[in-house]
Amino acid sequence: MTMNKSIRVPLKNAEKIRIELAESGRLDPHRKIKLIGTNQRFLEIPVTEDIEGFETFIQEDAEFYNKWQSLEELLKTEISADELKKLPSGWQIVGEIIVVTIDFSIDYLKMQIAEALLQMYPSCNTVVRDLGISGQFRLPKREVLIGNNTETINKEHGCLFKLDVTKVMFSKGNLHEKKLMSNIGNDETIVDMFAGIGYFTIPMAVHAKPKKIIAIEINPQSYGYLKENISLNKVEDIVEARNGDCAELTPKGVAHRVLMGYVNTTHHYLDAGIAALKPEGGIIHYHETTPESMVFSRPVERIENAAQKAGKTVEILDCRKIKKYSPGVWHVVVDARIS
Structure with a gap:
């Protein structure tokens, strides 16, 4: 299953934390924020990574704004339960390009995964597989799965970053x-x-x-x-x-x-x-x-x-x-x- 990470924040602090997470790029925009608890109420905020100072919870019943925001939902009728467990749990969107790490044990599914990701993100046109970095220049090793447009402009915090994802590193x-x-x-x-x-x-x-x-x-x-x-x-x-x-x-x-x-x-x-x-x-x-x-x-x-x-x-x-x-x-x- 995809690791749908979340943190739980008391209501009185939730909006401040939500804004900080959104501004730092660590709020998952594809999942809904949920109200939980009865006596002591919390907001369960979906995040893309562990957040220092908060315990990480895995959402078993995550709610997505877009029903196609789950790779499992898209592929569950096409692949086995064991294969579903090995699907990527995260990826980066850099401009119009999706950069994803795929377990080598399901290498034969890479094109299906790439096609599903493009279905999830129709504004993107290229899927690139991340194979790590090497050398003094920390050059990315990447395989283009779909598309041929590896150069893009990524917008971030009011700034523009032009790059080729197969030639230089870019970390969000x-x-x-x-x-x-x-x-x-x-x-x-x-x-x-x-x-x-x-x-x-x-x-x-x-x-x-x-x-x-x-x-x-x-x-x-x-x-x-x-x-x-x-x-x-x-x-x-x-x-x-x-x-x-x-x-x-x-x-x-x-x-x-x-x-x-x-x-x-x-x-x-x-x-x-x-x-x-x-x-x-x-x-x-x-x-x-x-x-x-x-x-x-x-x-x-x-x-x-x-x-x-x-x-x-x-x-x-x-x-x-x-x-x-x-x-x-x-x-x-x-x-x-x-x-």
Whole structure:
């Protein structure tokens, strides 16, 4: 069965939580919110992922706005009960493209699944199977199942992102972090060390209106889309894009704020990130993938060690989890003031 996840929120807090979930892209728009309980009444809010601070419930009797919002409903007369259990439990809609992961044990059903997804989302025209990522550039491995239009424009939080889903990564899972970043940096100089196609650069430029953003991206294809997205969002007067390695292209002594939105080897670039800050200091937003047992201790220690090496002091402003990266590993962010 599809994992129809939900959280239960007391009525008095429900509207605030619903708005926050909708704005961060974690509210499932295809299922109805349900009132439950008698003495103590709750709203059961459908969500697309586990929400920190709330227990996750699986809806056994989910109600859909569109009767075709369930893959099981579409395919239950065509495939076996065991096959139904292996159907994808989620997918991403990127512009007009559906990106879905399909269990290899039901590889022979991939075209039926793709056709059913297009029936569920008539505004989409292409279905692409996600086969993971590889290499330094974190290039997606993808199989086009239906359609041939792999380039699209995704609209998100008032911003436009053009990309080819077979060539560059695009994750909707960190929409909440993008929104956070779009509210800070007014009139500042910012360095985005791993800009990609503009995941953080574009929301910041559009909404926060900083004085300048220096956006650095090593992958030539991502850099090409970064340039296009700067033009699409009309922020050419704010953003300067640079194509190359952050270790070589990160400027020194200019930034009020530095974004380090990469994971896996981000710590190797902390020296460059700290050196990019103005002599009087500034703020670093440092991303890392960290085992549960040291979820915040390791990134904080790495920042403190790099700052000490540079003769600087550290004030930790915030630590937060973005999402589960893999079993037992979290994608986290640490905001630190370096002075």
